[in-house]
Amino acid sequence: MTAVAENTATTGTALRDGAFGNARALACRECGHEVDLGPFYACPECFGPLEVSYDFPAVTREEIAAGPRNIWRYKALLPVPADIEQSPNTEPGFTRLLKAHNLGRELGIDNLWVKDDSTNPTNSFKDRVVACALSAARELDAKVFACPSTGNLANAVAAAGARAGIKTVVFIPSNLEKPKQVNSAVYTENLVAVNGNYDDVNKLASEIAGEEEGWAFVNVNVRPFYAEGSKTLGYEIAEQLGWRLPDQIVIPVASGSQLTKVHKAFGELIRLGLVEDKPYKVYGAQATGCSPVSVAYKAGVDAIRPVKPDTIAKSLAIGNPADGIYVLDICRETGGAVEDISDDEVREGILLLARTEGIFTETAGGTTVGVLKKLVESGELDPTLETVVINTGMGLKTLDAVSDHVGPRATIAPSYGAFTAAGIV
Numbered sequence: 001m002t003a004v005a006e007n008t009a010t011t012g013t014a015l016r017d018g019a020f021g022n023a024r025a026l027a028c029r030e031c032g033h034e035v036d037l038g039p040f041y042a043c044p045e046c047f048g049p050l051e052v053s054y055d056f057p058a059v060t061r062e063e064i065a066a067g068p069r070n071i072w073r074y075k076a077l078l079p080v081p082a083d084i085e086q087s088p089n090t091e092p093g094f095t096r097l098l099k100a101h102n103l104g105r106e107l108g109i110d111n112l113w114v115k116d117d118s119t120n121p122t123n124s125f126k127d128r129v130v131a132c133a134l135s136a137a138r139e140l141d142a143k144v145f146a147c148p149s150t151g152n153l154a155n156a157v158a159a160a161g162a163r164a165g166i167k168t169v170v171f172i173p174s175n176l177e178k179p180k181q182v183n184s185a186v187y188t189e190n191l192v193a194v195n196g197n198y199d200d201v202n203k204l205a206s207e208i209a210g211e212e213e214g215w216a217f218v219n220v221n222v223r224p225f226y227a228e229g230s231k232t233l234g235y236e237i238a239e240q241l242g243w244r245l246p247d248q249i250v251i252p253v254a255s256g257s258q259l260t261k262v263h264k265a266f267g268e269l270i271r272l273g274l275v276e277d278k279p280y281k282v283y284g285a286q287a288t289g290c291s292p293v294s295v296a297y298k299a300g301v302d303a304i305r306p307v308k309p310d311t312i313a314k315s316l317a318i319g320n321p322a323d324g325i326y327v328l329d330i331c332r333e334t335g336g337a338v339e340d341i342s343d344d345e346v347r348e349g350i351l352l353l354a355r356t357e358g359i360f361t362e363t364a365g366g367t368t369v370g371v372l373k374k375l376v377e378s379g380e381l382d383p384t385l386e387t388v389v390i391n392t393g394m395g396l397k398t399l400d401a402v403s404d405h406v407g408p409r410a411t412i413a414p415s416y417g418a419f420t421a422a423g424i425v
């Protein structure tokens with residue numbers, strides 16, 4: 001192993017048997033070179049990203065259905081030990097898949113579903129990835145559980161670390177929304193605000209990971225394990241549809257990890273015979289103020305030019321997305337697309353979902369719903385096909401995005417006369 005791929009997440013304790021379940025190795029996405037399972041994230045041959053590969057046993061729908069109502073029902077397909085349920089964690093997942101009749105009618109989509117991940121323990125999909133990263137950190141005997149974050153990840157790491165009794169240190173851009181700062185600070189004493197954008201925070205985290213002993217940065221040095229957690233979104237959607245894949249799915253893109261792993265999950269389900277093999281289209285959603293992947297998609301190029309983010313969708317504000325090129329590949333290969341919308345349209349997306357389905361999403365979800373609308377209007381998304389849109393986060397964390405746009409219709413004296421005079425009904 002060369003220094004490129006290595007870091008100090010582990011304190012040198014030998015791995016126990018089955019520490020990573022059915023995972024076999026870490027394989028390079030670019031050249032296929034394999035390294036042993038461990039705190040490695042870059043290929044020693046070509047610097048490409050490493051990804052977990054498996055020797056899957058035969059897995060049946062019945063075995064999965066008999067599991068707990070959280071992500072560990074899919075533990076055979078994740079890099080976690082068979083006894084994962086014995087280790088304290090936040091037990092995310094198995095969130096609701098809601099038939100969106102009203103939103104579908106509004107947009108002219110016949111068969112629309114919302115996968116609502118705002119109901120996870122810290123109210124975003126990040127609890128899924130963090131639960132898998134926590135397992136890896138434990139097995140590697142890490143002493144500190146950490147992350148650079150656009151907000152939700154810090155919330156999830158701080159909460160999971162508290163529950164697991166492991167020290168946490170979470171790094172955020174200092175201009176982050178106040179509710180997201182508080183949602184980390186209640187769980188950890190070590191919230192570090194960095195004067196810079198997410199990409200600056202990420203660079204700092206990589207530096208610390210290289211210098212300090214025993215730190216597991218969930219999305220840096222244990223990123224291959226972290227990323228696998230997003231697969232559970234794909235497994236759940238298929239299981240909740242009655243072991244079937246949707247025709248189309250719209251997913252928000254920050255680093256692009258979630259989108260690539262939902263696609264990986266669908267592929268695994270097909271290969272394992274758990275769902276019927278069929279084509280499906282994957283669509284990526286970005287806010288125009290941070291849309292490096294959408295820009296590359298529309299220009300028809302393969303390279304992604306990093307940008308300086310400027311958008312209210314701060315949870316998607318990654319200007320240099322690690323998995324951006326894979327998002328391009330997947331959206332193009334499956335016949336989907338990548339699209340972006342303005343901050344005003346993000347706000348409209350938040351209100352549209354709230355007023356049609358009773359779901360208050362954050363700016364990332366506003367982006368996804370707004371992009372769904374734009375894709376239908378432009379004809380890029382077929383409204384006659386079964387479609388799933390993912391809501392990844394919770395509106396109470398980004399109140400500022402809409403607080404100046406909604407409020408009391410009237411403020412009145414506590415009398416019936418005042419009420420009738422206000423002309424409410």
Ligand SMILES: *Cc1c(COP(=O)(O)O)cnc(C)c1O
Pocket residue numbers: 124125126152153252253254255256257258259315316362364365392393394
């Ligand atoms: C992190 C995040 C995303 C996107 O995640 P990536 O895997 O980095 O693309 C989407 N929505 C919310 C709410 C997030 O916090």
Ligand SMILES: [Zn+2]
Pocket residue numbers: 028029030031032033043044045046047048
């Ligand atoms: Zn490689």
